[in-house]
Amino acid sequence: MKTNNKLIVMNWKCNPRSTIEASALAAVSDKKGVIICPPAVFLHIVASKLKKASLGAQNGFWAEGAYTGEYSFNQLKNIGVKYAIIGHSERRFLFNENSQIISKKIISALAANISPIVCVGEKKRTSISSAIKTVIAELNNSLIDIPKEKLGKIILAYEPVWAIGTGKNASLAEILPIISAIKKNIMDLSGKKIKAIYGGSVSPENVMEYVIDPSIDGVLVGGASTDKQKSAKIIDKIRNI
């Protein structure tokens, strides 16, 4: 099997229900270049199964102590987590995480040596120019207070909210200008190159459209990542580019 540098982030969200199912799912996706992000309750069991894939968290908190229900990035680091999804639209909108909260989480993840996978994306389908404005504003607000020299350690996930979980994936033509604006923005801010990936209804049928483009460094997969057959197909296709 060939290898390349494309990242495949598997965001299981609040799935599956049992440890047995989580283990089976992890076994299918345990391939080089894959970052498996199970719910926190399954991080330990998934960590114990992985030989080739990396472990990612879907969240994390910036402090330790009297914060019932939370877990810190340092704690995540100590159980083998290497990446953390931060600022996913479901956290922004369902759990009221604003850019200040997201910025604090990014700083804390970086301090714990965890690579943040920072999600940004416009809510509604609009013109490309207006989407670029919205996304860059959201990005810069989320990166406030982050030392410039650390920006290169961030992975950016461009996820138009209208494409998440809807089956209406964005076309390559729609995302290229936005990915390029994101990369240019970070280059202008810090002189660093970053990896930028796409997320939003990625499936075995459409994944190649994105990953064959050299400027797209991978994909963030939600729904399809909890289906063993779909996950296996997505990984196979990308690894054989």
Ligand code: PGA
């Ligand atoms: P989806 O989710 O693949 O189900 O659209 C992507 C995401 O929320 O990150």
